[in-house]
Amino acid sequence: MEHALPDPMLDVARTHFGIDYLFPYQRLVVANTLDADRAAPDGPATLNQMVILPTGSGKTLCFSLPALLIDRPTLVVYPLLALMSDQARRAAAAGIATAVLKGGMPAHERNAAIAGVADGSIRLVITNPEMLERPEVRRALAAADIGHLVVDEAHCVSEWGQSFRPSYLRIGDAIAEIAPRVATAFTATASPPVLDAIRRLLFGDAPVALINGNPDRPNIAYTVMAASSPLASLRLLLTGACPVVKPAIVFCSSRARTESLAVSAGVSPDCVGAYHAGLDREERSAIERWFFSTTEAVLFATCAYGMGVDKPDIRTVIHYDLPASVEAFLQESGRAGRDGAPAESIVLTDSTGPSVCDDPRRALFAGYLTAPGCRRDYLLDAMSMERQTCFSCDRCRARDATEYAPAAAVAEVEGRIARRVHAAIAAQPRRFTIDELLRTVRARPEEFEQIVRAMVDRGELVPGRRGPWRNRLSAGVAP
Numbered sequence: 001m002e003h004a005l006p007d008p009m010l011d012v013a014r015t016h017f018g019i020d021y022l023f024p025y026q027r028l029v030v031a032n033t034l035d036a037d038r039a040a041p042d043g044p045a046t047l048n049q050m051v052i053l054p055t056g057s058g059k060t061l062c063f064s065l066p067a068l069l070i071d072r073p074t075l076v077v078y079p080l081l082a083l084m085s086d087q088a089r090r091a092a093a094a095g096i097a098t099a100v101l102k103g104g105m106p107a108h109e110r111n112a113a114i115a116g117v118a119d120g121s122i123r124l125v126i127t128n129p130e131m132l133e134r135p136e137v138r139r140a141l142a143a144a145d146i147g148h149l150v151v152d153e154a155h156c157v158s159e160w161g162q163s164f165r166p167s168y169l170r171i172g173d174a175i176a177e178i179a180p181r182v183a184t185a186f187t188a189t190a191s192p193p194v195l196d197a198i199r200r201l202l203f204g205d206a207p208v209a210l211i212n213g214n215p216d217r218p219n220i221a222y223t224v225m226a227a228s229s230p231l232a233s234l235r236l237l238l239t240g241a242c243p244v245v246k247p248a249i250v251f252c253s254s255r256a257r258t259e260s261l262a263v264s265a266g267v268s269p270d271c272v273g274a275y276h277a278g279l280d281r282e283e284r285s286a287i288e289r290w291f292f293s294t295t296e297a298v299l300f301a302t303c304a305y306g307m308g309v310d311k312p313d314i315r316t317v318i319h320y321d322l323p324a325s326v327e328a329f330l331q332e333s334g335r336a337g338r339d340g341a342p343a344e345s346i347v348l349t350d351s352t353g354p355s356v357c358d359d360p361r362r363a364l365f366a367g368y369l370t371a372p373g374c375r376r377d378y379l380l381d382a383m384s385m386e387r388q389t390c391f392s393c394d395r396c397r398a399r400d401a402t403e404y405a406p407a408a409a410v411a412e413v414e415g416r417i418a419r420r421v422h423a424a425i426a427a428q429p430r431r432f433t434i435d436e437l438l439r440t441v442r443a444r445p446e447e448f449e450q451i452v453r454a455m456v457d458r459g460e461l462v463p464g465r466r467g468p469w470r471n472r473l474s475a476g477v478a479p
Contacts, residue, residue: 009030009031009069013061016065016096017061017064019058025053025057025213026058026065029063029184029211030066030069032047032049032182032211034069034070037070037072047181048183048184049208049209049210050195050211051185051211052190052211052212052215054189054214054217054330055334056217056338059186059188060152062184062186063148063184064090064094064124066147066148067123068095071147072146073147074124074148075141075178075180076125076126076127077132077151077152078128079128079165084127084128085284087126088126091124096124097122097123098122098125098126099124099126100127101126102127102131103131117140117141125146132174133174138174138178146180148180148182148183149178149180149184151183151186154187154190154198155188155194155327155331156168157198158198158201159194159324159327172204175202183202185198185202188330189328189334190383191382191384192384214380215383215385216379216388217333217334220334220343220345221342221343221345221394221404222375222392222394223344223346223347223375224347224394225346225349226349226350227348227410227414229414229450229453230320230350231261232414232450232454233410235266239265239266240406240410242408242409244315244316244346244406246296246298246316248298248316249314249316249317250319251301251302251303252301252302253321254321255278257320258274258275258301258302259274261274273287273297273298274299275287275291275300275305276301276302292311303323303328303332311335313338313339314335314336315344316344317336318348319345323365324362325364326364326365327361328365329347329365329368329379344404374396376388376396394407414451417447417448417452421451421455422475425473429475430469433463433471434453434471437452456473459476461474461475462474462475
């Protein structure tokens, strides 16, 4: 009779997280951490590692599981308060004694957390880069003999440290002072230049082990829509005759945009919300609870939702504004389909195409919109990863004579409106204002006005400027 070999990793994963299988890369990261922690129990850090795993692949388990298996505390550095709260809640649910160190804490709460780390009752400490700059916090963590120091969403070291989060540039100093047995940087997406910056800023010249998973998410289909009016296209995608599958996230570039689009996109008030870093803790928590429990939800969000907040059944991610880089795009589009079921990523662009950009990382993403060939291939090439078979980006679907139904429906509606407008203007130039055209061309008023105004902006229609012809439309430059 055969007997299963003991598997303490899987036993703990099953008991605390309800997981019955560990992926090979999860086992590798956990084993590296355990081996390094045990190899030199009284020495300095024995392992620095960088782990790149795609969104939805279970990277949180790669440091949550060792936190239960090593004798020393684990310290995790997150970029956002929302992530800190979310992960603290998850850790507590898994039975991990957890403390959070963040700005604005009463002194007695901070002191109690540090005391718990010192006496061994706390297994997991969650903090952010700004707290690691405080000398008293560093000294306390150094004295606590941290076993594993984790920097999650490590691409922020490169992306944010050079601009509005200078504390990221000094995490390397904190690692040196705290001297953990193991230091690991985790991210879902990082191109070679970003990897080099993370390595240099966190680990200096020290050797670093690299575990690099393929960032491809085969269950996500990629579509780029050149919209005559992005707002009209968005409304049609969300509320038209063939809407996208929900729950959905619409990523925007600013807090103001999330709030304005939440009002103007035409979604039922019960099914729409806005999420950004300007919300206070109670507001963010309320929106997260609503989004997690609403199957028809549409959330307008900045990149504050792009990292780590895990709703597994998001079916569609729309980029209303372009992301800052290929890494940011993979991070944000990767919010979709974390349950492994089919999901869609849609990028809305102006029909005139992306503007010229001097920022090389933005320019690299702009190539995703315009370069010929498979969208998935372009993303993997940009990340210096091996190409994978694709059947579901818009280019490959066109090759196979299939279409993404919501995008096709939007194109059909916009094309029909444009043709009817051109026909009406050609037949009776300088007769119609926009409002008068609406009564002639049958369309939903909101999308119609946005499409016609976009045609005016592009010079396809020209409003009169004087006398009786003022605001009456005539044909302009042919599209």
